[in-house]
Amino acid sequence: MARAGSDIGAPAVAVREVSVALGGRPILHGVDTTVHSGETVALLGANGSGKSTLVKTIVGLYPVDGGRVELFGTPLPAFKSWQRVGYVPQRTTAAAGVPATVGEVVFSGLLTPRTWIGRRGRTDRAAVREALATVGMLDRIGDPVAALSGGQQQRVLIARALARRPDLLIMDEPMAGVDLVSQQTFADALAGLSEQGTTILLVLHELGPLAPLIDRTVVLRAGGVQYDGAPVEHGEDDPGHGHERPGHDHVHPHDAPNAAPGTPACPPGPTPVETLKMTMSSSGPARSAGPAGSAGPARSAGSAAPGVSAGPAGAANALPSIASPTRKAGPAC
Amino acid sequence: MLSNTIFGLAFMQRAFLAALVIGLAAPAIGTYLVQRRLALMGDGLGHVALTGVGLGLITNTSPVWGAVLVAVAGAAAVELIRERAKASGDVALAMLFYGGLAGGSMLISLSGGNANLNAYLFGSILSTTDGDLWAIASLAVGVLLVTLGLRRALFAVCQDEEFARVAGLPVRALNLLLAVTTAVTVTVGMRVVGVLMVSALMVVPVAAAQQLTRAFAATMGLAMAIGVGAAMSGVTMSYYADTPPGASIVLIAIAVFLLASVSAGLVGRRRGRTRAAAGTGTPGAGAPVSNPSSRPPHRTARSLPE
Incomplete structure (x- = not known):
């Protein structure tokens, strides 16, 4: 996306040694990560790890106590181009105390620092319809949001964030309470946006159907970055499979023999969604998700065997690539 | 013939004008309050406004403008408390509201003779003066300018405050504006229905309207129509049946609400039957189990798409 100004080349999101305390309680300490233009990054972590606080x-909803956050190269208090950012807050419902139609809710997403006082015009209506079409909800534009299922309401919230045609889409747990049908629609919509060059940062509990879209995962634990690199399926401790965390020196039976620490792993459940075979080198058609030159490379999301050469420079050689994810039906691992 | 008699009386003309103005303004601001689930905000600010009435009486200045000033200050305080304190916010609000009520009662009593107190508690629309009418009308015009002119931004803030903040809207200023507008509406309504019932005229028409509507804009429009209808017929009723105007207006509005809920329930049931017979239900859409909305089930069922 060509933009005027000096921010070309600046990462969409730069988090530098950020510490945040809420109500005197430290939540984040020294978090450092970057989301480059065009990347799709998943933020994982157990409940209470601070991932929601980080987004x-x-x-800009929580003040930074230490370090700094930059959006498109501008530090946060000075950043004013909020029309470039689409935000999907964590919600169980899109409804409020008074009925509102899907169209009305999505329309509110068009308001920006410069246009909140204006009137609605024809281009605005077109933008609303386009956003709803992206999430497959255009036929519900006149329905009250309260009459929709949880997953459909979630898609309305995403359409609201998309209406302003953001360069950066930030979503807090967009898959919470979303039924399987909606999850797939949602994954398809995200793939389309990513192809158009939208940078996406999303908080997830597990990758699930989104796995093919994710360029990188960042795993938080106890308010710090525990892992930042190639996609891992799990970000949180699972009582049954607590040892499958990235960063553990544990090699799983179905992992490749030379799997390194930080290996993407999948619990040996009965029918995992994906079985990941690990290889050390990026063999096959690699999709470069590296920091440089990622502003809109042709992506092979969803193709048969996407090799992923990923990760920040420091960790690049230690990290494995995911080759040939074989997809099976069943619960997410 | 009927209108010839009561519209011919100057005090009734003023009463109808005041009723028209408050019938429009109160539901307009009330729609936003209900949307953000602050339906009792008007009630609280009414308590605070009483202190302003007391101040106006004791200093021999206008009680209406005293009420406006104190209620606006109270609204700003409420907004600050709401923004800062998360857990103890409701206790702080209670302090403010009861303090305002007690302070008003005290000051009015000290000003000599509490004959006036009832007029502010329950309204005295039939004794509206020309001066009152000008004050009420100009304040109400301001309220309508804010609630209709800024409806896009106010809708966004009341629908999802966090989202509006990230979108780059001046959320704090809009919240403050909404609170101040509420305070102004309370004082406008004070003369018509009294502080104890002005909140009802903000909330009840909205509650009635949303039984029948699917969209925010329609809810707001219908609520204003119901508000005007209830206010006008309440004044008429009080003239003929010699009932208190404030109580008449509120009871009529509540009757409209009951009628609307019953008819909405009937419509919803009929739609449900048609749908079940035709088997055209969209999977998952609005099924009460899968619907995380906090609406009562009957209303969810009613608002199902065809």
Whole structure:
């Protein structure tokens, strides 16, 4: 996306040694990560690891106590181009105390620092319809949001964030309470946006159907970055499979023999969604998700065998690539 | 013939004008309050406004403008408390509201003779003066300018405050504006229905309207129509049946609400039957189990798409 100004080349999101305390309680300490233009990054972590706090800090809802957050190269308090950012807060419902139609809710996403006082015009209506079409909800534009299922309401919230045609889309747990049908629609919509060059940062509990889209995962633990690199399926401790965390020196039976620490792993459940075979080198058609030159490379998301050469420079050689994810039906691992 | 008699009386003309103005303004601001689930905000600010009435009486200045000033200050305080304190916010609000009520009662009593107190508690629309009418009308015009002119931004803030903040809207200023507008509406309504019932005229028409509507804009429009209808017929009723105007207006509005809920329930049931017979239900859409909305089930069922 060509933009005027000096921010070309600046990462969409730069989090530098950020510490955040809420109500005197430290939540994040020294978090450092970057989301480059065009990347799709998943933020994983157990409940209470601080991932929601981190995205709320990135969008300016919580004040930064230490370090700094930059959006498109501009540090946060000075950043004013909020029309470039689409935000999907964590919600169980899109409804409020008074009925509102899907169209009305999505329309509110068009308001920006410069246009909140204006009137609605024809281009605005077109933008609303386009955003709803992206999430497959255009036929519900006149329905009250309260009459929709949880997954459909979630898609309305995403359409609301998309209406302003953001360069950066930030979503807090967009898959919470979303039924399987909606999850797939949602994954398809995200793939389309990513192809158009939208940078996406999303908080997830597990990758699930989104796995093919994710360029990188960042795993938080106890308010710090525990892992930042090639996609891993799990970000949180699972009582049954607590040892499958990235960063553990544990090699799983179905992992490749030379799997390194930080290996993407999948619990040996009965029918995992994906079985990941690990290889050390990026063999096959690699999709470069590296920091440089990622502003809109042709992506092979969803193709048969996407090799991923990923990760920040420091960790690049230690990290494995995912080759040939074989997809099976069943619960997410 | 009927209108010839009561519209011919100057005090009734003023009463109808005041009723028209408050019938429009109160539901307009009330729609936003209900949307953000602050339906009792008007009630609280009414308590605070009483202190302003007391101040106006004791200093021999206008009680209406005293009420406006104190209610606006109270609204700003409420907004600050709401923004800062998360857990103890409701206790702080209670302090403010009861303090305002007690302070008003005290000051009015000290000003000599509490004959006036009832007029502010329950309204005295039939004794509206020309001066009152000008004050009420100009304040109400301001309220309508804010609630209709800024409806896009106010809708966004009341629908999802966090989203509006990230979108780059001046959320704090808009919240403050909404609170101040509420305070102004309370004082406008004070003369018509009294502080104890002005909140009802903000909330009840909205509650009635949303039984029948699917969209925010329609809810707001219908609520204003119901508000005007209830206010006008309440004044008429009080003239003929010699009932208190404030109580008449509120009871009529509540009757409209009951009628609307019953008819909405009937429509919803009929739609449900048609749908079940035709088997055209969209999977998952609005099924009460899968619907995380906090609406009562009957209303969810009612608002199902065809």
